[in-house]
Amino acid sequence: MSAVSVRGLRKTYGKVEAVKGIDFEVEPGEVFGFLGPNGAGKTTTISMLCTLAEPTGGSAAVAGHDVVRQRDDVRRNIGLVFQDPTLDSYLSAEQNLRFHAELYGVPRAAVAPRIRQVMEMVALWDRKDAKVMTFSGGMKRRLEIARGLLHSPRVLFLDEPTVGLDPQTRAAIWGYINKLRLSEDITIFMTTHYMDEAEYCDRIAIIDHGEIVVIDSPEALKASVGKDRVQIQTGDDAAAIAALRERFGLEAAVHEGAVTFAVASGEEFVPRLFAELGLPIKSVSVSRPSLDDVFMSYTGSTIRDAESGADGNAWMRAMARR
Amino acid sequence: MATDVVSVRMPAGGVRHDLRAVKVVLHREMLRFLSDRARMLSMLLQPVLWLFVMGTGLGSLVQGSIPGVDFRTFMYPGMISMTVIMTGMFSAGSIVWDREFGFMREMLVAPVSRGAIVAGKCLGGAIVATGQGVIILAMAGLVGVPYSPGLMLTLLVEMFVAAFTITAFGVLLAARMKNMQTFFGLMQMAIMPMMFLSGAMFPLANLPSWLHVLTTVNPLTYAVDPMRQAVFSHLSVPPEVNATLNPGVSWGSWQVPVPFELGMVAALGLLLLGAAVAQFKKAD
Numbered sequence: 001m002s003a004v005s006v007r008g009l010r011k012t013y014g015k016v017e018a019v020k021g022i023d024f025e026v027e028p029g030e031v032f033g034f035l036g037p038n039g040a041g042k043t044t045t046i047s048m049l050c051t052l053a054e055p056t057g058g059s060a061a062v063a064g065h066d067v068v069r070q071r072d073d074v075r076r077n078i079g080l081v082f083q084d085p086t087l088d089s090y091l092s093a094e095q096n097l098r099f100h101a102e103l104y105g106v107p108r109a110a111v112a113p114r115i116r117q118v119m120e121m122v123a124l125w126d127r128k129d130a131k132v133m134t135f136s137g138g139m140k141r142r143l144e145i146a147r148g149l150l151h152s153p154r155v156l157f158l159d160e161p162t163v164g165l166d167p168q169t170r171a172a173i174w175g176y177i178n179k180l181r182l183s184e185d186i187t188i189f190m191t192t193h194y195m196d197e198a199e200y201c202d203r204i205a206i207i208d209h210g211e212i213v214v215i216d217s218p219e220a221l222k223a224s225v226g227k228d229r230v231q232i233q234t235g236d237d238a239a240a241i242a243a244l245r246e247r248f249g250l251e252a253a254v255h256e257g258a259v260t261f262a263v264a265s266g267e268e269f270v271p272r273l274f275a276e277l278g279l280p281i282k283s284v285s286v287s288r289p290s291l292d293d294v295f296m297s298y299t300g301s302t303i304r305d306a307e308s309g310a311d312g313n314a315w316m317r318a319m320a321r322r
Numbered sequence: 323m324a325t326d327v328v329s330v331r332m333p334a335g336g337v338r339h340d341l342r343a344v345k346v347v348l349h350r351e352m353l354r355f356l357s358d359r360a361r362m363l364s365m366l367l368q369p370v371l372w373l374f375v376m377g378t379g380l381g382s383l384v385q386g387s388i389p390g391v392d393f394r395t396f397m398y399p400g401m402i403s404m405t406v407i408m409t410g411m412f413s414a415g416s417i418v419w420d421r422e423f424g425f426m427r428e429m430l431v432a433p434v435s436r437g438a439i440v441a442g443k444c445l446g447g448a449i450v451a452t453g454q455g456v457i458i459l460a461m462a463g464l465v466g467v468p469y470s471p472g473l474m475l476t477l478l479v480e481m482f483v484a485a486f487t488i489t490a491f492g493v494l495l496a497a498r499m500k501n502m503q504t505f506f507g508l509m510q511m512a513i514m515p516m517m518f519l520s521g522a523m524f525p526l527a528n529l530p531s532w533l534h535v536l537t538t539v540n541p542l543t544y545a546v547d548p549m550r551q552a553v554f555s556h557l558s559v560p561p562e563v564n565a566t567l568n569p570g571v572s573w574g575s576w577q578v579p580v581p582f583e584l585g586m587v588a589a590l591g592l593l594l595l596g597a598a599v600a601q602f603k604k605a606d
Contacts, residue, residue: 050431052427052431073433076433085423086424086425087424088420088425090354098346102346102349103346103432104434105338105342105433105434
């Protein structure tokens with residue numbers, strides 16, 4: 001039985017189609033990532049899976065329960081960590097967890113030891129009596145993760161679990177997530193728009209404009225791109241793009257302020273580039289395929305471009321549709 | 323690496339689970355109230371001001387027409403209800419606060435019936451408001467009301483019924499509300515006229531008929547009147563003064579009995595509770 005099973009799931013808000021009929025399965029024990037820019041439909045999808053939003057069409061089952069017809073069964077079996085804090089900052093850390101345990105009906109005998117266990121996991125046990133309002137953003141997120149785990153959910157949903165946190169805290173949170181997979185029998189479904197975090201996932205689904213573009217493991221996705229990415233800085237980008245097309249038959253575009261294109265072996269191409277481009281080049285960088293490139297080749301824009309609202313260029317889109 | 327994971331097997335819900343949820347929502351309400359001293363004080367200050375400043379000032383003016391009774395004694399039951407109403411409303415308002423700060427989501431995504439959450443909230447508000455009212459009860463002696471155990475107990479019960487209904491009203495008001503300003507604006511708009519027309523501040527006897535009609539359709543009237551009747555039954559007041567200050571509520575020529583009044587208030591409370599639950603289900 002899949003931990004999460006989604007068939008033709010759709011959600012429209014008025015005329016806006018936030019999620020356009022997506023299908024996927026998440027296997028038990030997997031860390032599954034939803035990768036996409038803000039506004040791609042990640043949070044809408046997670047809300048439907050968590051029974052917080054009703055699907056417009058299609059169906060979804062979490063831990064074997066239908067998200068519309070068996071809402072309470074789904075709720076019993078999931079843990080949630082939202083993007084925005086949902087703690088009562090006037091209560092202590094432990095009081096927040098106790099509230100959760102009672103609300104979820106955790107067996108009385110298990111409440112105290114389980115609270116201690118999850119709080120120790122996120123290294124907050126020594127702060128259990130402090131009011132949550134005295135916590136930093138990172139501590140609050142850790143406490144929310146502890147709370148999400150309190151009732152031993154089958155599936156833990158993390159909506160952008162590390163957004164707005166400093167690198168150290170982000171690393172710590174990933175440490176807990178990795179520890180979790182070893183110690184508990186749990187499936188993790190997360191959304192992120194950080195490429196480096198998607199690397200931690202067993203499989204990722206790239207979602208853009210409400211549609212899933214591709215689903216695979218990070219390694220397989222990177223292998224599928226194959227080519228290296230070359231970025232050059234020139235005095236005249238338009239001329240450089242034209243020259244690349246004329247002399248090398250390469251399609252290039254400006255991404256993140258640099259002329260960007262993909263070639264099979266970047267290091268060997270650079271000397272030729274300098275010799276034959278016929279334009280002054282200020283700087284050059286060559287990178288192996290990363291998830292950024294994967295994202296770019298499948299969606300036609302980098303995730304930062306997508307977030308700043310710029311549309312991807314035509315050739316990348318064409319490449320994605322081959 | 324810890325290997326001794328405390329495994330939690332989740333039970334399949336049911337009434338006992340719902341009761342636990344009611345209890346914990348209620349418990350939180352009390353923790354929140356006790357930790358907010360400023361709120362406790364401000365909720366107390368208003369009725370005390372009315373009672374000792376307004377009451378004393380107005381009292382000297384009307385002294386001649388109500389021989390044998392301190393005007394503050396008249397105002398006392400009204401001020402108890404005012405305290406209870408304000409506290410209950412503020413408790414209900416915390417729902418809007420919870421929504422604004424995200425905590426509502428933690429409650430709404432729990433595998434527990436909406437009814438349990440709303441009931442917990444209403445009971446919590448009612449208990450907190452009753453607790454606040456107890457402080458006013460403690461001042462009985464200052465305005466010439468005897469500390470008779472029977473009276474205190476009666477007032478306690480009547481306070482609780484009033485508090486529950488008013489909290490349910492507030493929760494219904496707050497159910498779909500998105501921000502605090504709107505809620506408190508609306509609350510002021512609803513509460514002020516209800517308070518003025520309830521007999522909390524002036525006696526309901528000998529009013530012009532349009533005003534009389536308004537007071538009899540005001541639900542708060544039926545929460546204030548039982549408290550006043552309880553207080554006056556423990557005083558020795560000349561009958562004509564009693565008729566002025568404590569006329570009771572009558573429909574036509576029928577004097578509405580106290581148990582009936584309380585029953586109406588309680589029934590209204592349950593009705594409002596049901597409506598609030600429906601609103602939460604709809605918003606869900």
